[in-house]
Amino acid sequence: MIIYDCDYIAMGEKTVVRLYIREGDSTKIIYDDSHEPYIYAEALDPDASAKITDLIKVSNEKVVQVVRVEDVKRVYQNKERDFLKIFFRYPFDVPELRDEISKYAKIFEYDIPYVRRYLLDKSIPILTPVDVHTEERDKKEYFIDAVKTTAEEPQLRVMSLDIETYCVNKGMPDAKKDPIIMISVAIGTDSKVFCWKKSDNAEVFKDEKSMMEGFLAYLDEFSPQVIVTYNGDNFDFPYIKKRGSMHGISHPFITHMKIQGRGQHNRTEVPGMVHIDLFPIVRKNINLSRYKLENVYKEYLGKDKSDIEGSKIWQYWDDPSLLDELVLYSKEDAVATYEIGEQMLPLAYELTKIVNQRPFDVSRASSSSLVEWLLIRQCHENGELIPNPPSSEALKSRYRQTYEGAYVVEPIRGIHDNIFYFDFRSLYPSIIISHNIDPNTIDCDCCVDNISPTGHCFCKKREGFIPSILEDLLKWRMRIKEKMKGKTGLAYKSLYGQQWALKILANSFYGYLGYPRSRWYSKESAESITAWGRKYINSVIDAAKERGFDVVYGDTDSLFVRTPVKDEDKARLFLDEINTSLPGSMELELEGFYKRGVFVTKKKYALIDEDNKIITKGLEVVRRDWTGIAKKTQEAVISKILKEGDIKGAIDLVQNVTRDIKENKVPVEDLVINTQITMPLSQYKAIGPHVKIAKELKEKGEDVRVGTIVSYLVLKGSGLIRDKVIPVSEYKGGALDTNYYIKNQVLPAVKRILEPLGYKEDDMEYNKSKQASLEKWF
DNA sequence: CATTATCGGGG
């Protein structure tokens, strides 16, 4: 069997953990009431223990009190000390009483979510095959014994889910009025669409409610352990809950669904089902210019799928001759989601196993959180107290202090051909290990020969907590890479996921040390790492130059070198030489070859590979509140530069666009600006153009609400932008503010690329440069 | 210059 999820409930006087288990083909729940919530505290007052024991508080007509207090010894900051271990009945009693307790003692481990606490204390392995000893009590199975790992490796049942909704209005659908018209699922290559209009390619129901019930019956029958969605946290799941409750559907999927977070950025889960939202995972782990499902499917999996513009979906639903196209589109969305899931789930599973927390949490965690959970686990296993997170004052001051970051070579600006991209990926982990960098080894009084370029000394006699964990991770990764050799299929996939997960974790330690919210924050450590890093990358840059490479750009751990022709042997030779000279686990890798690149400034460049695939860093900004003309012009400029290597051509292109704008040759739809209303109109302190229009439309009795997208044009005039805007719906021709469209839309979009290459705004604007020189002349 | 507001993904 395999434990794939867990949560807790209050049952009578006890807190009971529910472990969700896959056994053979079925799912079951095992209960555990043997773990009490607790925190630690260090007494400030000789009577602290008695005073804390006597604490009592009435909150919401419930009596909250401490269950008991024990005296314990724990290691904290390298010393064994006396602490109080304070027990509670329920996890939510902790926040009720912790301020009171703080009056008598300094509290520790008071903010560790209960399920985390449980998994930590009991060492329950998640997603690892186990045998669990249980006994039956009150017709429920109770966990009694430690788990034993077994060799059996059951697969979790995975299903993807996607919904389509009906929405005529501008903006995103509103669950209060816009119904769900289709629900699609995919399991492997099988897929299915539930809908409520006649179609031969879907399972048809009489209305939305019965369609939802049909879907839920299917869900019960298949009972997946894992549901993958694309942005289900913020859209599909909350939408289903809302519509389901409105219809009075009583099903755990509807009634027990928990939506955490507010407004945007939710986390949505259903007890006993692991909801993996692929959108945040893909965004964190793959570099793309856009993250629409369609883009990810094409750029990451190399597959096409049909696309229907969101605002037009209702038309496909209303027109019986188009309905099947919508059914197909919906089905393809579910299939694409499933396939992306197949690629990303091994990583999510392996991260889950390494940090041993719930897959739901792990799949949504930042890499700094993952590192922290790993450190917490190790710290706990060492019998030490977990350091507290920073207080809000400490946090503020941490955010204020900055330090010198990585070495970034100012790029040779312009277009370069035949670029090899070297990556120094394990640079920072290697530095941390070889120099034993840790908040607790810094500035010891016993060593003098391990001093960072910033002047901090790190102890060589005592291995640091962080370097030791990091070293284990890297060794582990090397073992996995050995095992991968000769493996195929599922075994390979799982190992690949494992080494990927380990790499992500190892590469996050530096960031963790410099991240202000970290429990093991150490600015001095972080800046010593970057200082040593600058030293190493510089030595590699020097070596590259010595061998006749043109170093075009370098940042932190990466190096772009230009060669007259693509000479892979030369690149490999250089790599081998460098790697024999580098210490320990430090390794330079040849990550790729690009036939052309344009380097603009630090952190801003675009590259094109031999398959004409373009990747950009820091340049492209695609936003809904940009006009079509700005987006199109930026895209054309990047493409012109990379595909034709023609900067002059790009300048001409921009000049032509500005001319077209001045001569009113640009279609009006390319000049429309779309901006969303995000709060009630009365709450706005700054009245932007879209708010001004929204207020006017509301006056006229139009349906304007939170979520409405206002589409407007900017008319010729003077003063603030909001004083010269008009809703697209009311535009009947008339002079548009060509200057605004040029100065505030098109030029800013292309300036970020062309200006650092030596061109001025005036060079890009039609007639401008000529006029300026003429004026001078006369 | 400081403050306020919007973007992303989803239909």
Added chain:
DNA sequence: GTGTACGATAATG
């Protein structure tokens, strides 16, 4: 859930 995102950019104040 014993934890509430973020970094960049534009317009107003």
